[in-house]
Amino acid sequence: MIAIEQRPVSEIVGDVFEGLTRTPKSLPPRLFYDAAGSALFEEITRLPEYYLTRTESGLLQQYARAIAARVGTNVNVIELGAGTAAKTGTILKALSQRQLRVNYYPVDISVSALQVAAASLEANLPQVRVHPVATNYIADSGFLDSVVGKKLVLYLGSSIGNFEPDEALDLLHRMRAHMDVGDYLLLGTDLVKDTSVLLPAYDDAQGVTARFNKNVLARINRELGGNFDLDLFRHVALWNPDRSRIEMHLESTLDQTAKVKLIGLEVPFKKGERIHTENSYKYTIVSVRDTLRSTGFAVESTWTDENACFGTHLARAV
Ligand code: AVI
Numbered sequence: 001m002i003a004i005e006q007r008p009v010s011e012i013v014g015d016v017f018e019g020l021t022r023t024p025k026s027l028p029p030r031l032f033y034d035a036a037g038s039a040l041f042e043e044i045t046r047l048p049e050y051y052l053t054r055t056e057s058g059l060l061q062q063y064a065r066a067i068a069a070r071v072g073t074n075v076n077v078i079e080l081g082a083g084t085a086a087k088t089g090t091i092l093k094a095l096s097q098r099q100l101r102v103n104y105y106p107v108d109i110s111v112s113a114l115q116v117a118a119a120s121l122e123a124n125l126p127q128v129r130v131h132p133v134a135t136n137y138i139a140d141s142g143f144l145d146s147v148v149g150k151k152l153v154l155y156l157g158s159s160i161g162n163f164e165p166d167e168a169l170d171l172l173h174r175m176r177a178h179m180d181v182g183d184y185l186l187l188g189t190d191l192v193k194d195t196s197v198l199l200p201a202y203d204d205a206q207g208v209t210a211r212f213n214k215n216v217l218a219r220i221n222r223e224l225g226g227n228f229d230l231d232l233f234r235h236v237a238l239w240n241p242d243r244s245r246i247e248m249h250l251e252s253t254l255d256q257t258a259k260v261k262l263i264g265l266e267v268p269f270k271k272g273e274r275i276h277t278e279n280s281y282k283y284t285i286v287s288v289r290d291t292l293r294s295t296g297f298a299v300e301s302t303w304t305d306e307n308a309c310f311g312t313h314l315a316r317a318v
Helices: 010-023 035-045 053-069 087-095 109-125 142-146 166-176 193-199 208-224 285-293
Strands: 077-081 102-108 128-130 150-155 184-190 235-241 245-253 256-262 265-269 274-283 297-304 312-318
Touching: 010 208, 010 265, 035 053, 035 208, 053 087, 053 184, 053 193, 053 297, 053 312, 077 087, 087 102, 087 109, 102 109, 109 128, 166 285, 184 285, 193 235, 193 245, 208 235, 208 245, 208 274, 285 297, 285 312
Parallel strands: 077 102, 077 150, 102 128, 150 184
Antiparallel strands: 184 312, 235 245, 245 274, 256 265, 297 312
16 A cells, blocks of 8 residues: 655645635635544444435445446446445445456555555455555546556545535546546536535535534644634534536634634624534536546436436446
């Protein structure tokens, strides 16, 4: 395994300085995912309101054999942002019933998550050979070239939804550039639906998502000597219908000034002023098809649950 260090502090400094000195204030969602934030995200995936993870898992379980039949044999599986690969076993199992050995390349920036993935898959699926790749797949898709033969790239969990539309197109273009005609992409997208379902998924009753959102301030306190008082900020989740996205913000509940000691920054807030922390874009089946078509893929099948909450799309590189 190629080990990559934790995010250097300097990058956090840049994100924090830029984000908190611009108007309106914003912080990139990548700042959520330190150890505490990743644990909170795991908790979110088990919440009753957060339908995404369990719906996608159900779809993968239900359609794994159909997916395996579609992609054919001698396939190498690459999973971007694999984490602990909790949802992937079902696909790998279906593939291993059709080919002698399955090479699986989980790609993630977290070495510890990759170790968990490798240990559990190797114990449960002996036909699967795990080749962990510890890297930032967003910055560099070049590792795809080291996988020889036919590829099935998995990009699950609606991760694509956290990119701005132009960034999502760019990422898909770059992936496609390292794939051959006939390779496959399995993409998981959350779908547009009623706000009575969407909003609670991002503002749950137990307040886990609020803690996840506020962890970005806690992280600035921990790593950069900040003095943000988390109780003086309110978690806000709203649906922006014009942009087809859920937005998360942190709203100051009063006029206040926070300090970030390590970078000598004073950050004034008016009461009601917000820091924009995340967008989570929701697609339609048509918008996914258009997005994939414009980046060199043709959707062969889309599977959704009975409430059309989530989409699993199998697309062929053309
Ligand atoms: C990781 N990503 C797909 C999650 C989402 O639903 O956009 C992140 C998240 N933010 C709040 N809850 C979950």
